[in-house]
Amino acid sequence: xxxxxxxxxxxxxxxxxxxxxxxxxxxxxxxxxxxxxxxxxxxxxxxxxxxxxxxxxxxxxxxxxxxxxxxxxxxxxxxxxxxxxxxxxxxxxxxxxxxxxxxxxxxxxxxxxxxxxxxxxxxxxxxxxxxxxxxxxxxxxxxxxxxxxxxxxxxxxxxxxxxxxxxxxxxxxxxxxxxxxxxxxxxxxxxxxxxxxxxxxxxxxxxxxxxxxxxxxxxxxxxxxxxxxxxxxxxxxxxxxxxxxxxxxxxxxxxxxxxxxxxxxxxxxxxxxxxxxxxxxxxxxxxxxxxxxxxxxxxxxxxxx
Numbered sequence: 001x002x003x004x005x006x007x008x009x010x011x012x013x014x015x016x017x018x019x020x021x022x023x024x025x026x027x028x029x030x031x032x033x034x035x036x037x038x039x040x041x042x043x044x045x046x047x048x049x050x051x052x053x054x055x056x057x058x059x060x061x062x063x064x065x066x067x068x069x070x071x072x073x074x075x076x077x078x079x080x081x082x083x084x085x086x087x088x089x090x091x092x093x094x095x096x097x098x099x100x101x102x103x104x105x106x107x108x109x110x111x112x113x114x115x116x117x118x119x120x121x122x123x124x125x126x127x128x129x130x131x132x133x134x135x136x137x138x139x140x141x142x143x144x145x146x147x148x149x150x151x152x153x154x155x156x157x158x159x160x161x162x163x164x165x166x167x168x169x170x171x172x173x174x175x176x177x178x179x180x181x182x183x184x185x186x187x188x189x190x191x192x193x194x195x196x197x198x199x200x201x202x203x204x205x206x207x208x209x210x211x212x213x214x215x216x217x218x219x220x221x222x223x224x225x226x227x228x229x230x231x232x233x234x235x236x237x238x239x240x241x242x243x244x245x246x247x248x249x250x251x252x253x254x255x256x257x258x259x260x261x262x263x264x265x266x267x268x269x270x271x272x273x274x275x276x277x278x279x280x281x282x283x284x285x286x287x288x289x290x291x292x293x294x295x296x297x298x299x300x301x302x303x304x305x
Contacts, residue, residue, distance in 0.1 A: 001024050001025070001079075001080040001081050001101065001180065001183075001184065002024075002025050002027045002077075002078060002079050002080045002081070003019060003024050003025065003026050003027065003079055003080065003081050003082070003083055004026075004027060004028045004029070004030065004074060004077050004079040004081075004082045004083070004098075004099070005019060005026055005028075005029045005030070005048075005082075005083050005085075006029075006030040006031075006065075006082060006083065006084045006085075006087050006091070007029075007030075007031060007048050007083075007084060007085040007086050007087050008031045008032040008046040008047065008048055008086060008087055008088050009046070009047060009048075009085070009086035009087075009088070010047045010086075010165070010169065011085060011086045011108060011165055011168065011169040011172065012047075012048055012085030012086050012106070012169075012172075013047055013048060013051045013169065014169050014170060014172060014173050015083070015085055015106060015169075015172045015173045015176055016029070016048060016051060016052075016085075017051060017173075018173035018174075018176070018177060019083070019173075019176070019177075020055070022177060022180075024180065026057060027057065027058070027077045027078070027079060028057060028058040028059070028060065028074070028077040028079075029048060029049075029052060029057065029058070029059050029060070030059075030060045030061075030062070030065065030070075030074060030087075031045075031046045031048040031049050031059065031060075031061055031087075032046045032061065032087075032088060032089075033061045033062075033063055034046070034049070034061070049061070058077065060073050060074065064089070065087075065089050065091060065092070065095060066089075066092040066094070066095075068094075071092070071094040071095055071098075074095060074098055075098050078100075079098065079099045079100070080099060080100045080101045081099050081101050081102050081103070081104065081180065081183070082095070082096075082098065082099045082102075082103040082104070082138075083104050083106070083176060084103070084104065084105045084106070084138065085105070085106040085172065086106075086108075090140075090142070091103070091138060092140075093140055096138055096139070096140065101183060102137060102183060102188075103137070103138040104135055104136065104137065104138065104148070104176070104179065105135075105136050105138045105143070105145065106133055106134070106135055106172050106175065106176060107119065107133070107134045107136060107143055108120050108131070108133060108165070108168045109122075109123060109131055109132070109134065109201070110130070110131060110132045110134060110150055110152060111134040111136060111143060111147060111150075111193055112143075112193040112194060112195060112197050112198040112199070113128075113131075113197060113198075113199050114131075114199055114200070114201040115142055115143035115144070115198065115199070115200055115201065116142065116143065116200045116201040116202050116203070117201065117202060117203035117204070118201045118202065118203060118204045119131070119201045120161055120164050120165050120168065120226075121161045121201070121204060121226040121227060121230075122199070122201035122226075123155060123164070123201075123226075124155060124159060124160075124161060124164060124222055124225055124226035125219075125222050125223050125226040125227075126199075126222075127218075127219075127222055128155055129154065129155055130152050130153065130154050130155060131152070131153065131155055131164070131168070132150050132151050132152040132153055132168070132171070133150065133151045133168055133171055133172045133175045134147055134149075134150045135147070135148045135149050135150070135175050135176060135179040136148060137190060144193065145193075146190040146191055146192055146193070147189075147190075147191040147192075147193060148179050148182070148183075148188050148189060148190070148191075149175065149178060149179055149182070149189070150175075151171050151172075151174070151175045153167060153168070153171060158225070159225060160225045160226070160228040160229070161225070161226050161227060161228055161229065161230065162228060162229050204227075204230065204231050205231065206231045206232070207231075208227075208231055209223075209227045209231040209232045209233045209234050209243075210233075210234060210235070210236075211223070211224075211233055211234065211235045211244070213235070213256040213257035213268065213269070213270055213271070214256040214270075214271045215270060215271050216270060216271050216272040216273065217249045217250075217270040217271075217272060217273040217274055217275050218249060218272075218273075220233075220247075220270055220275060221247055221248070221249055221275060224244050224245070224246065224247050225246070228245050228246070233245075235257075235268070237282075237297075240282055240283040240284070241282075241283045242280055242281070242282055242283070243280060243281040243282075243283075244277055244279075244280055245278070245279040245280065245281070245287065246277075246278040246279045247275040247276060247277045247278055248275070248276050248278060249273055249274070249275060249276075250267060250273065250274050250275065250276045251273055251274075252267060252269065252273065252274040253269060253272075253273060253274065254269030254274065255269060256269055256270055256271050257269065260274055262294055263294070264291060264294075265290070265291075266280070266290040266291075266293065266294055276290075277290040278290055280293050282297075
């Protein structure tokens with residue numbers, strides 16, 4: 001089949017690469033515009049465009065996909081199927097109606113759980129035991145379309161947002177290729193979502209990473225892992241933010257935010273039990289072990305707010 005791939009994020013790269021090697025013909029790719037990145041604000045292409053280095057096929061980068069010019073450029077590619085993965089913009093009806101056969105979205109959750117922009121982080125933070133990739137037929141709603149198939153994986157006790165992202169990215173290609181095979185054979189199901197199980201995962205902002213020490217230690221520990229690497233879990237210590245990359249739960253108690261030990265262990269009390277910090281980074285400094293951090297700061301530490 002003739003396929004147009006629409007995506008921008010890293011999670012879609014293995015799927016695009018699999019499509020390029022498959023029996024299907026990728027006739028064009030739509031991704032986000034190049035943009036400035038980092039403190040130096042160097043202009044960088046999105047990961048999907050980087051993955052296409054040397055490939056000879058049309059790459060469209062509209063600022064807004066709902067613009068008439070963008071819609072007409074996609075229509076001119078005459079796709080049988082449009083595949084969407086982590087694009088970052090909602091597709092208008094004008095795009096959804098272009099493909100001859102179907103418009104698919106690869107979503108990083110077991111829909112209808114965690115519709116929205118941050119399903120990977122939400123699943124870890126909630127303590128879910130499993131997640132997966134859903135291939136769904138797209139409609140004008142936010143992740144509301146019928147399900148074609150799902151592939152499930154366990155969430156490990158040490159999974160971070162980054163590690164789970166990578167594992168989901170690796171199972172997405174087979175999920176899509178199996179879906180296209182079912183479609184070609186005329187056996188592709190359409191399963192309506194069960195809205196009684198609906199949950200949302202809204203887009204995360206940097207401030208969402210601020211730790212609330214009144215929460216139980218296990219909830220905070222899950223958020224630390226979920227928000228690694230983005231948006232990053234942090235607390236304030238005497239002004240600067242301290243980013244926390246990993247921590248372990250300990251059976252100590254105290255006033256939430258109270259520093260219970262700061263010798264060889266950096267322990268902070270939570271609403272229930274406490275957390276021993278493992279790896280941290282003070283604002284504008286390098287990443288280091290909590291033990292290394294304490295060697296320079298133990299005498300000045302005060303309770304976290």
